[in-house]
Amino acid sequence: MRARAALGAVGVAAMGLGASLLLTDSQVRAPLDVPLWMAGAIVLHDAVLAPVVLAIGAALAHRLPPRVRRPVRAGLIVAACLTAVALPVLLRPGATSNPSVLPLDYPRNTLIALGAVAVVTALAAGWAALRRFRSVRKTLMLNTTSRH
Numbered sequence: 001m002r003a004r005a006a007l008g009a010v011g012v013a014a015m016g017l018g019a020s021l022l023l024t025d026s027q028v029r030a031p032l033d034v035p036l037w038m039a040g041a042i043v044l045h046d047a048v049l050a051p052v053v054l055a056i057g058a059a060l061a062h063r064l065p066p067r068v069r070r071p072v073r074a075g076l077i078v079a080a081c082l083t084a085v086a087l088p089v090l091l092r093p094g095a096t097s098n099p100s101v102l103p104l105d106y107p108r109n110t111l112i113a114l115g116a117v118a119v120v121t122a123l124a125a126g127w128a129a130l131r132r133f134r135s136v137r138k139t140l141m142l143n144t145t146s147r148h
Contacts, residue, residue, distance in 0.1 A: 044084065053080050067128040075121025079114055086110040 022031050057073045064072055089106040 049080050049084055053077055065129065067131070068125045071121055071124035071128055075117055075124070078121075079117050082110070082113055082117065086113075 022028055022034055028034070053073075053076055056076055057069075060072060060076075061069055086106065089102055090110060092102060
C-alpha cells in the first residue's frame with residue numbers, strides 16, 4: 001500500500017512538473033492546444049483502438065490454441081499502438097516546403113516495424129506452442145512408463 005501511494009505521489013509530481021513546463025516554456029506557442037490533442041488521443045484510444053483490438057482478440061480466441069492466444073494478443077496490441085503512433089506522419093498532407101520536417105520514408109519504416117512485430121509475435125507463439133507440445137509429450141511418456 002505504501003509503494004502504491006509513493007508511486008501515486010511521484011505520478012502527481014510528474015504531472016505537476018509537466019503542467020508547469022507546458023505553461024512556462026517559451027517554445028510552446030499554444031499551450032491550450034495540448035489538452036485538446038490529449039483528449040483526441042484518449043478518444044482515438046477508447047473509440048477506435050481498444051474496441052478493434054478487443055474484437056480481433058475475441059474473434060481469435062476461439063480459433064487459436066490457448067497457449068498461443070497471449071502472444072498473439074500482445075502482438076496485436078503492439079501493432080495497434082505502433083499504427084496509432086505512426087498515423088500522423090503516414091497521413092500527412094503532401095510534400096512540405098521544408099524537406100527536413102519529415103525526412104524519412106515513414107511508410108516503409110512503419111511496415112518494417114510492423115514486420116518485426118509480426119516476426120517476434122510468431123516466434124513467441126511458436127515457442128509457446130513448442131512448450132505445450134513438450135509438456136504434453138513429457139506427460140504422455142510419464143504415464144506410459146508408470147504403467148509398466
